[in-house]
Amino acid sequence: MAMDVVGELVYPTVGLLGLYAFVSLASLVWEGVDRKLVARMQRRIGPPILQPLYDFLKLSSKETIIPSTANFMFTAAPGLALATAIALLAYTPVGFTPILASKGDVMVFIYLLTLIGFFKILGAISSGNPYAKIGAAREATIMVSREPAMMLGIFAIMWRLGKLGVDKPFSMGVFYVHNIWEIGTPMSFVGAVILLYVFTVWLASEIEVGFFNIPDAEEEIAGGLLVEYSGRYLALLKLTNAMKAFISASLVVAIFFPWGISGYLNLTGLSANVVDLLFHTLKVFALLFFVESVFRAVTGRLKITQAVDFLWKNVFLASLVGSLLIAMEVIM
Amino acid sequence: MFGYWDALYFLFVFIIGLILAYLLDRWAKRSGMGTRKTGPGAKIFISGEDPDRVIPGFEHLEGHYTGRNVMWGLTYALKRFFTVLRADHTGLLTDYASYLVIVTAFVMGVLLIWG
Numbered sequence: 307m308a309m310d311v312v313g314e315l316v317y318p319t320v321g322l323l324g325l326y327a328f329v330s331l332a333s334l335v336w337e338g339v340d341r342k343l344v345a346r347m348q349r350r351i352g353p354p355i356l357q358p359l360y361d362f363l364k365l366s367s368k369e370t371i372i373p374s375t376a377n378f379m380f381t382a383a384p385g386l387a388l389a390t391a392i393a394l395l396a397y398t399p400v401g402f403t404p405i406l407a408s409k410g411d412v413m414v415f416i417y418l419l420t421l422i423g424f425f426k427i428l429g430a431i432s433s434g435n436p437y438a439k440i441g442a443a444r445e446a447t448i449m450v451s452r453e454p455a456m457m458l459g460i461f462a463i464m465w466r467l468g469k470l471g472v473d474k475p476f477s478m479g480v481f482y483v484h485n486i487w488e489i490g491t492p493m494s495f496v497g498a499v500i501l502l503y504v505f506t507v508w509l510a511s512e513i514e515v516g517f518f519n520i521p522d523a524e525e526e527i528a529g530g531l532l533v534e535y536s537g538r539y540l541a542l543l544k545l546t547n548a549m550k551a552f553i554s555a556s557l558v559v560a561i562f563f564p565w566g567i568s569g570y571l572n573l574t575g576l577s578a579n580v581v582d583l584l585f586h587t588l589k590v591f592a593l594l595f596f597v598e599s600v601f602r603a604v605t606g607r608l609k610i611t612q613a614v615d616f617l618w619k620n621v622f623l624a625s626l627v628g629s630l631l632i633a634m635e636v637i638m
Numbered sequence: 639m640f641g642y643w644d645a646l647y648f649l650f651v652f653i654i655g656l657i658l659a660y661l662l663d664r665w666a667k668r669s670g671m672g673t674r675k676t677g678p679g680a681k682i683f684i685s686g687e688d689p690d691r692v693i694p695g696f697e698h699l700e701g702h703y704t705g706r707n708v709m710w711g712l713t714y715a716l717k718r719f720f721t722v723l724r725a726d727h728t729g730l731l732t733d734y735a736s737y738l739v740i741v742t743a744f745v746m747g748v749l750l751i752w753g
Contacts, residue, residue: 319654323654366670370674374680375682386656386659392651392655392659396651406647409643410647411641411642413641414648474642534682537673
């Protein structure tokens with residue numbers, strides 16, 4: 307059987323490249339906006355909005371120092387982490403159904419999202435620095451504490467949306483067919499609000515701000531995971547982090563605020579996708595304003611034990627309750 | 639219906655990601671001021687760890703990420719578990735034979751109930 311090369315390979319590739327170009331720029335611009343907003347909240351002037359872009363270019367042009375104790379994984383990890391983030395873009399809902407939604411489900415998304423953290427840990431422990439080792443241990447600890455709450459929530463939501471009539475309930479495109487507010491019962495509404503809380507905290511811990519700025523605590527362990535990185539490797543890792551923040555926020559936006567505006571403007575095809583992507587970016591920025599900017603301006607870092615306690619005893623429990631409320635009338 | 643994954647497409651996008659990351663890295667390598675791997679500047683930053691310092695009692699551990707703290711933490715956290723395991727290894731043949739008999743009886747019991 308002949309394969310439809312254009313439809314199956316060329317379009318996804320072009321779409322992925324375009325998405326990568328857009329998201330890498332948009333996420334770096336968001337980082338600048340975030341720094342500016344937090345600076346204004348603290349009555350500082352703050353850097354220019356394009357500062358993260360300048361930082362990226364400057365870091366790329368600096369000398370890259372590799373510690374004499376580092377091994378091969380130290381140099382390979384930044385590239386691998388960035389490659390993972392780029393691959394993840396193909397499975398991320400960004401205002402429209404993901405490019406490869408029919409080729410991989412929510413498990414692939416979660417797998418790739420955690421793989422980024424895994425590569426960062428691998429690079430850090432390969433540097434030979436004790437601070438990086440502490441950062442890596444903290445990153446691993448917080449990773450296994452935050453993901454179960456998110457996974458439980460997202461599986462419950464997708465399973466419940468599947469009952470509304472979708473042929474592939476665990477596809478990442480399901481949020482654009484039915485959304486969580488359409489379930490309709492009062493209990494499910496309460497459950498959705500609780501899960502919104504869960505996913506907001508998860509997002510904050512995923513991008514490691516405020517309470518959860520534990521793995522790369524700059525003032526305490528000099529950057530933790532990133533302590534030995536410099537020059538172009540640091541540039542790649544900063545870009546990866548920015549893209550990861552955008553992607554994680556995209557998931558929360560897709561679950562709770564999936565509405566697009568292309569329908570109201572009577573657009574179809576590519577123009578509809580572009581308009582929806584831009585509107586989605588606005589929603590991501592609005593969400594990140596609360597979860598990243600405000601949160602990191604008003605809270606301080608927890609100890610790792612406090613964070614783990616909080617994520618298990620508060621957030622995971624809330625996720626359990628929310629999932630049960632959402633699934634209740636189907637189970638009973 | 640539940641769960642699907644096309645490994646070839648996964649590999650495809652991952653390779654695209656690797657190529658993009660490699661191109662970015664190569665561009666930065668060419669436009670940057672080079673890479674330094676030796677000399678005093680390449681020592682571990684801050685943190686008090688000095689590769690040239692000899693720690694008495696730890697000379698036999700090669701390298702600077704030996705994992706000795708991690709290993710200590712692991713054994714300390716699982717100390718009670720290890721104590722139980724160690725107590726079981728008595729070295730007496732009759733003990734090991736009794737373990738074999740107990741495990742066999744357990745497996746037979748499971749097979750009898752569910753088999």
